[in-house]
Amino acid sequence: MMSEQEKQYIVKQRALGKSFVQIGRELGRCESSVRYAFRHIMDKEPKMDEIIPAMVLGAGTPTTPKCKYCGRDFEKPALGGKQLFCSAHCRNAWGNEQKRRIPYGQVCEQCGREFIAFGNPHKRFCSRKCFADSRKAAQADTCVEVRG
Ligand SMILES: [Zn+2]
Numbered sequence: 001m002m003s004e005q006e007k008q009y010i011v012k013q014r015a016l017g018k019s020f021v022q023i024g025r026e027l028g029r030c031e032s033s034v035r036y037a038f039r040h041i042m043d044k045e046p047k048m049d050e051i052i053p054a055m056v057l058g059a060g061t062p063t064t065p066k067c068k069y070c071g072r073d074f075e076k077p078a079l080g081g082k083q084l085f086c087s088a089h090c091r092n093a094w095g096n097e098q099k100r101r102i103p104y105g106q107v108c109e110q111c112g113r114e115f116i117a118f119g120n121p122h123k124r125f126c127s128r129k130c131f132a133d134s135r136k137a138a139q140a141d142t143c144v145e146v147r148g
């Protein structure tokens with residue numbers, strides 16, 4: 001088995017343009033196992049192209065992922081695949097923001113006009129006025145019922 005350190009080394013040396021044979025010689029391993037390990041790493045990390053330049057520049061530290069919501073750098077967990085957010089809070093906040101941006105074409109129950117409701121597929125009225133009017137109308141109905 002190849003150690004994590006050796007794998008990192010292979011990736012870094014490949015990024016620097018060394019051949020599998022060269023790297024293998026440096027690690028005291030045969031070329032095919034170096035090649036195999038490298039391919040294995042690439043399978044696990046499909047975005048290696050983005051990571052390699054940073055590794056070369058940043059002395060072996062892989063890029064710190066940035067939170068998609070707050071933009072803060074955060075520690076990527078050793079296990080658990082791709083993480084886009086620094087915290088559950090940010091993930092939820094981002095999700096809510098996305099939902100708020102979804103436009104829903106609605107028809108106002110009060111005036112019958114079409115309107116766009118952002119992030120709310122259950123919005124019933126185009127405006128506060130129509131909402132108020134509908135409440136008044138509902139109250140009026142109740143009154144009629146009570147009287148009748
Ligand atoms: Zn965040």
Ligand SMILES: [Zn+2]
Nearest residue numbers: 108111126130
């Ligand atoms: Zn309306």
